[in-house]
Amino acid sequence: MASNLDTLVTVFGGSGFLGRNVVRALCRRDYRVRVAVRRPELAGYLQPSGKVGQVHTVQANVRYPASIEAALRDSQIVINLVGILAEGGAQSFDAVQAKGAETIAKAAAAAGAQLIHVSAIGADAESPSRYARAKAAGEAAVLAAVPSATIFRPSVMFGPEDQFTNRFAALARMSPVLPLIGGDTKMQPVYVGDVATAVADAVDGKAKAGATYELGGPEVLTMREIIEAILAIADRKPMLMPLPFGLARFKANFLQFAPGALKLTPDQVTLLARDNVVSDAAKAAGLTLEGLGIAPDSLEAIAPQYLWRFRAAGQFQRKSA
Template identity: 75%
Template sequence: MASNLDTLVTVFGGSGFLGRNVVRALSKRDYRVRVAVRRPELAGHLQPLGRVGQIHAVQTNVRYPASVEAAMRDSRVAINLVGILAQGGGQTFDAVQVKGAETVAKTAAAAGARMVHVSAIGADENSLSHYYRSKAAGEQAVLAAAPSATIVRPSLMFGPEDEFTNRFAALARISPVLPLVGGGVNKLQPAYVADVAKAVADVVDGKAKAGAVYELGGPEILTMREVMEIILEITQRHRMLAPLPFGLAKLQSLFLQFAPGAFKLTPDQVAMLRSDNVVSDTAKAAGLTFAGLGITPDSIEAVAPQYLWRFRATGQFQKNGA
C-alpha cells in the first residue's frame, strides 16, 4: 500500500490563516507539502509544522500561469486557498478569485492531479457583494476546467490569528461603542479553522465526493449581535452595541476602506453583511457538510477563550467578573 509520503500536495495560498492549518493537517498525515505563495521568504513559520524537508515553499502568483505550472510539477493534488477580502492594484477579485482559480484548475487537470478548491458560503452570482459574485464565478471556472474537483465552502472562520474575533476584541479594547451593521441580525455559522482544515485534508484523503460542493458551518447559528456578545463576555469587556443602518454603514465605508487594521471597512464588506452566512438545507440533505465527513465541529464558545484572553484588561490573570 502506497504511503502518503509518496504523494506531493501543492497548497496555493498556504501561508495564510486557513493555509497554515491545512499545511499542519496534511503534515500530520505524512503528505509532502509544497506551499505556493507570493512571498516564500515570509512562509518560514510553516517549517515547524512538519518534519525536516516535508514542507517546502515556492514563489507563485496565481495571476501568472507559468509560476502555477512550476508549482504543480510532480504534484498529485492541488489545493487552492488563494483569496482576498479587499481589492488593491492588480489583486482584484476577478483576477485572483476567478482567473486565478481557473488557472490552478486548468493546470491541475493538465497534470492529471486532483483539485480541491476552497470557496465560501455565500458564493452567489446574483449577490450584491462583488466578493461573493467572484467566489461563485471562481467555482464555475474550476468545475469547467476540472469537473471532478471538490469545492469546499466554509462559513466565517475563527481561530488564533483570525481577522474576525480578534478584530472585534481589539476594537472593544479601545472603543466604548461597537457598531452592529444592519442591526447585527444577519446570521452566521462560525466554523473553527482547524475543523475546516481537517475537512480539506479528508478531501485529499479521498473521503469526499468528486465534483461536489461541501458547505462547512459550525455547530451553532448565531446573529452578529450574539457573536459580539460572546466576544465581549470572553474578553470581559462592557461595551455598548449600537445598531448602524446599512445606508450609514455604506457611507462610512467610503472613508473607512482606507483605515488601518481593525477600523477598516469596505463598501463590499457592508454588502456581504446583508445576507446570512449559514449552511443551506440542500447541502444538509445531501450530506455535504461536516457531518457528512464524520467531523463534529467545535463551537466558538469552546475555542475562542483559548486565544482571546489576551484582550482582557489584565490578560490571563483577570478573574471572572473583574
C-alpha cells in the first residue's frame, strides 16, 4: 500500500493564515509538502509543522507563470490558497484572485495534477465588490482549466492569527468607542482549523471532484452579535456606534491608508452590506463541512483560547460581571 509520503502536495499561499493551518494538517497526514510563496525566506516558521525534510519552501509569484510552473513540477496535488483582503501596488484583486488563479489552474492542468482551490462565500460575478467579482472570475477560470477541481468557499474565518476577531479585540483595547458597520449583516464564522481539515480531506480524496463546497461554522450570527461575543471574551466594554454604509464608505477612503487594525477599505465596506452564509442549495447537496463529516467548532468554543491576551490582566483576569 502506497504511503502518503509518496505524494507531493504543492500549496500556493501556504504561509498565510489558512495556509499554515493547511500545511500542519497535511503534515499530520504524512504528505510531502512544498510551500510556494513570494518570500520563502520569511516562511521558515513552517518547518516545525512536519518531520525533518517534510516541508520545503520555494519562491513563486502568481503574476509570473514560469515561477508557478517550476513550483508545481512533479506535484500530484496542487492547492491554491492565494488571496488578499486589500489591494496594494501590483497586488490587485484581479491580478491575484482572478488571473493568478487562472495561471495556477492552467499549470496544474498541464502537469496533470489534481487541483483544490479556495475561494470565498460571496464570490459573485455580479457583486458590487471588486473582491467578490475577482473571486468569481477565479472560480470560473479554475473550472475552465480543470473541470475536476474542488472549490471551497469559506465564510469569514477565525483563529489565533486571524485579522478578524483579533482586529476588533485590538480596537476595543485602543478606543472607548467602536464603529459598527453592517450590524444586521449575517455571517457564519468558521474556525480556520475546520477549513484546513476540509482541504486535507480533499487531498485524501474525500471531497467530490468538480464540486463547490460552502464552509460555515455552526452558528449564523449578525455582525453585532459577533462583535459583542468578541468583546465579552476580551472583557472590554467600548460603546458600539452604528455607522451608516454611506458614512462608512466615506471614512474608508481615508482609513484604507491606515496601519494595522485601523485599516478599512471602501470595498470591505461594500462586502459588509451582504450576508455571508452557507446557501440552502449547498446544504441540500451536502456540500458543507457537515457533508464532509466535519463537526464545526463555534466562535464561543475557540476564541477564548487566544483572545484572553486582550484582557487588561491577560489570562489571569477574572471576567467582570
